Amino acid sequence: MPTKTTLKGIAEHLKLSISTVSKALADSPEISESTKLLVKTAARQLKYRPNAMARGLKSSRTNTLGVVIPNIMHNFFAKVIVGMEEEATKNGYSLVTCISNESLEKEKQSLNMLSDVSVDAIIISLTSETQETNEIEHLNDILHYDIPMVMFDRANTDVACDSVVINDFSGAFEAASYLFNTGCKNVGFLSTLSNTSVGNKRLAGYQAAVSKEEGAVPKVLYTKLATLEQDLGTFLDKNEIDALITTDESSAIYAMNTIRTKGLEVPNDVSVIGFTDGTLARNYFPSVTTVKQQAEIMGKKAIEIAIRNINAKEKQAPQQEVIETELVIRNSTRKL
Incomplete structure (x- = not known):
């Protein structure tokens, strides 16, 4: 695997300071347009890619949201993701999506991975195994480290976080x-x-x-x-x-x-x-x-709540938002 280009590598290549290279890539007004063009051209030639985690160390944000779903084959969860993606993109966030495949162990691994890559919040629908065993220690661990968490569809009221469910x-x-x-x-x-x-x-x-x-x-x-x-x-x-x-x-x-x-x-x-x-x-x-x-509405609402919690100056008491269903009459039932 080729070595990744760093800011230091670009700076050495151009004989500029690391600070100048960093500011040029960030479009700082302190740097001239000619220098910005020079730095950005070199960055592309050297295949430099900014590290979201490194940027997050300065801003304490990575602008990424972690999502854990139990089953991607279920049409409902696919539509939830569509709603989430739309709302996240609108607010300048990217999604990192994990599939737990109804496995408690896989759910734990997904939460650990998302925590390790410093997502700004986690949105999760619990596995059937998690709900059957009522094991919630791994969920409380996320909250212990002050990572905002929102449950959707399959939620556990014993965990002190916001949730979005349908009626x-x-x-x-x-x-x-x-x-x-x-x-x-x-x-x-x-x-x-x-x-x-x-x-x-x-x-x-x-x-x-x-x-x-x-x-x-x-x-x-x-x-x-x-x-x-x-x-x-x-x-x-x-x-x-x-x-x-x-x-x-x-x-x-x-x-x-x-x-x-x-x-x-x-x-x-x-x-x-x-x-x-x-x-x-x-x-x-x-x-x-x-x-x-109302899967897409649920997805959008879950992201909305997660972003609100990220930006909150103080923690609020957990709330559950309930979305009403709609009976769509077609041809598999008798008519009134």
Whole structure:
């Protein structure tokens, strides 16, 4: 690997002081335009690249924000990143994004790396393993070193930091209520997020809606995407279902495929509602009724809060911002 060019190397090459080279690269008014041009030309020829961490030592800022997400394959998190990138760029920040792959150990490694490269703040959605074990020491370590942290979507209220979540309870309650209002009597709930805060809130919202319907009984299936079709097939054999709510977009698609293999039609025999209003939901046949999670809005809000905390002169008490969902009616459900 070639040796990196430093300010000292440029200064020696041009027989100028390091201070002059530094000021020229920073467009200081103290340096003449001819000298600036000389220095910048040499810097390019010598393949000099400024070190963000070194700049940060002087300003105590690197203008970078660390982001940790549990799953990049999930359309929801991809859309959150789009919102984050837009808001960060607008405010002069760059993102360093890590994927924990639902692993607590990988989450710890990501936080350590982001801390080591001196990001100005960290924005994180917790892994299912972190939420299942409720291990939070590594999260509190970040706060101990005065690094602002914002949780989004999957948050833990035992950690004293700001968070941005959607109203998962309300979203599931509205979805189940809509299904009952269309004449469905046996509404089931399929969860691939049983070990997460969002999954638990969606289950609670569903159960609350069921409890308001006379004669209705909760019918819940916990599964994983890898075994969903087999597990749902068995579930349908044992339970009379005329509607199903799933906790994400992919499981809604898998569920509709399984329902068809059982000789049933969507939505005539079984209505289906999923969470996350992504490309799959809009373009599948029939198009999927979804609980829209406002992913890009959540991403922008998380960055906004992180930057506000970076610039705050005094620490404020942690706050949680709740974003309301929207039920998007399409063709996988009966009409009112």
